[in-house]
Amino acid sequence: MEPTIENIQELRTKFFHKLEEEHGHSKSNYFHSQDMARIMNSDDWLQRFLVHHDNDMKDALNMLWETCQWRKDNKVNDITEQDLNMDYLEDGSMFVHNRDKDGKLLFIFKCKKHVKGQKDFDELKRCVLYWFERVERTEKCAMITIFFDMQDTGLSNMDLEYTKYLIGLCKSYYPNFLNYILIFEMPWVLNATFKVIRAWLPAKGVQKIRFLDKKSLKEYVDPDQALISWGGNDDYEFKFVPEMIDSYNWRLDDNKKKVHFADGSPLVEGAPSDFGDSKTENNLLNSSHIRVIHPEYVIFNSGHASEMSGTIRLINISTSILTYKIKTTSPEKFRVRPTLGVLKVNGSTTINVVVQPGFTSSSIIRDKFLIMSFLIDVQSPTQSELSEMWKSVDVKKISQHRLKCSLASHSTQNGVAYNMPSQSNAFESDTDQKISQLITAINHITQFNENIKSEVLYISSLEKIIIILIILLGIAIYVIYTKLPVLDSLQYSVGHCVGDSTTTNEAYKLD
Template identity: 45%
Template sequence: MATPADVRALFEAKLKDSATPPDFHPLDLERAKDEKYLQRVLYHSEKDPKQAADMLWDILTWRKSVGASDINESNIRMDYVQEGVFFPRGRDIDGSLLLIFKAKMHVKGQREYEELKKIMIYWFDRVEREENGKRITMFFDMDGSGLGNMDMELVKYLITLFKLYYPYFLNYIVIYQMPWVLSAAFKVVKTLLPAKAVEKMKFVTKDTLKDIVAPEQALAVWGGKDNYVFEFIPESKTNSEHTTSKKVTFAEQGDSQHSPGEMLRLVPNDTIIFKNDNDEISGQFTITNMDDSAISFKIRTTAPEKFRVRPSSGTLASGASQTVLIVVQPGIHLRTVTKDRFLVMSIQIPKTDLNQKELSEIWQASTGSKTDEYRLKCQFPDKDIPKNGNVTDGKSPEKTDSVANSLSNLEMNYEMLHRDLQKLKWMQFLTLTITVFVAVVGYLIYVNVGEEGKYCERL
């Protein structure tokens, strides 16, 4: 299996063999030595070491061409930054930071495009440092926006950053409250993305946002509980020197060892194995508090409608354990469930017998530096998956297939209705235009005829 060392060796060989070695920025060359960064490049390149080494070369070449490592608060348009078109705030259900783009605050052509690109690089580099390379979610807040706010060039540039220059950095692309007039534009965006990235696009409304962003993490303007109003805070000196005090401890190593400094030990630590037991698909894992103090934990999932989680939250004294049972809801297609993830979040608390209000206040006052986060995947052995791919809960395959066919027909009817509605809107617009035109022409004829009549009377 390819390793970061393989990528580094290929990159260094290419650097050595280059007739005119490029003068890469010293900070960027450090990326070629950072095992965690090389691992990201390798994952982004489908674990192909040659492809990963080429991507690393392209990243460093691009960063040199745009001066990415020299972009900071002293050489970007701070008046643009302080308007709050882009800013990070809140986290998705996986614990990934939201980088928010407020579409209604941007009007195409009103700002210098090259300056906007520098600001995007500034935010990408800054959150990459502050999050220690952890993936982020691009959140397009389209509420209140219209055609004048849709800047395809800017959106394409954002997609390009994720696709080519910030490896394994994208968790989701969330499009919130998209107006129907912009639906065609986002169909174009889909064509710019690889197939795997298209799966990461989530179109949400105020009612469905909670499936991706918990109410505690959502802004009040989205119907959430966060009353935050954007105010630019300069990056701290500590972060600008590429160190971080934030402790994010997703279990990705693939072993069952507990890392020093982590609050919890999860067994299994990265994958929940589901089994079919008496027509019920279920899996479980155990949480153990390894901290010296009591902790509170919460469990979130990318698809809460698909699972029952018991318990979904709780408290643990130091050294105590809790087994969590997860059951797949009846009628859910298992092939889609394998893509879902679970997030376990924990935070220190003074004692275990706090009431719900006290716990809520502690969580609301917490910041990323005070919490631990652990991500779990789902695995379903093929022998435990019913042939029709569904959890039937005793229902016959014929009935399940019938339901699936009904849903398929419903989707087709919806598409036809949507097309007919679009045609009707255009017909109404055309009819109105013709009516106005005829009225104007009629009025002009009436005026001209009246003037001719008066002229004849004078003669």
């Protein structure tokens, strides 16, 4: 039975009553502010706890409390791409793409790309949390389907600790989150392992498991939503696309308000429906429409009253009028003017970016900006016309340019101060990243080589055994066929001797 509005309100009231009793003096900031806002304003989130426990108010309250405590202790709300191991995000071992027949997103685990013990487990867990939270932000508390693609997997790919962690998340901290657990083409050698995993799942979780092959997959995933390797029609190849979001503000109310700057202009709309898996052909690092003066960075310098500010200088290098829009990963940190506008042919503009009070230089260094643009035919569109154009534009027509945040290093020449980005840090970071990627590639090659050696050794041993068996079988056949004439003659001789003996005895008796 679905929880009623009264049930949801009762859970909310009991939570705040418990908070008042246990942490009265610090109740306002005991849990993370975003989680507190969700409890206050999001009926959908509270409803999930009630559904998860079949409307048992006590169990739902306990789980809600423990979830908030866990999210606080693990800093779940603060996980960003910049804090994660990008190799883990970009290797394609886990990603979100397409939907099942119920319209739920598929969270895909390519099991053959995970080898137990090769990755730092704590980093791996944070990557899983990142994807869970990213799905939550996009789907607004909707359910997902976990898809284990087990093609070409073996015992080395089976990580019980990793699997137990995934189950624990859905069981304890992400209530009513799973639509299905689809296990695709599981090798028979792993049957015993999955009996162990099944025991960890609650009864509801066991009912959601489906073991599928290419024939039965279409019962749960339409062919157009299934990859070619699954027997479907989608030729998608994974490529990680960074998330551009409105700083988690969807969590703050159920009306999905947009973030606004001081001038009242909206920053962003909702995230695209195909987040993380965009197939946009023009989704490039450099826009084909706009030239940016500093193509890599938004450079911030300290201004008056310790105010940090920077600029983005844009020039229209296309042969048509274009419209542009600015997005950022952390809109609560920045005041951007303007965020939306039009550039005529060869026209230019300067976007002013000011860091809001309360944020330090270290807190913005990992933030990013996204410049989006597309060509238009209207000479001087109004703001409402521009907004309508952005809502209806084909995403394939949009060009993108990403900018990192950088702090200026001041140098003086002839009495004039020049602001230049701190390139040494960028260079070191880029070098470290390349070294890390090289080490990862070497590890992958080494593991691949070891796997090949093991397989060759196994095949070689198997061939030797087969050859020995064939030789033994040949010897056995040879012995059987060569002994048959001997046996026949022996049998004849024995029979003849017995016959002669009988005749002699009979003769003896007659005498």
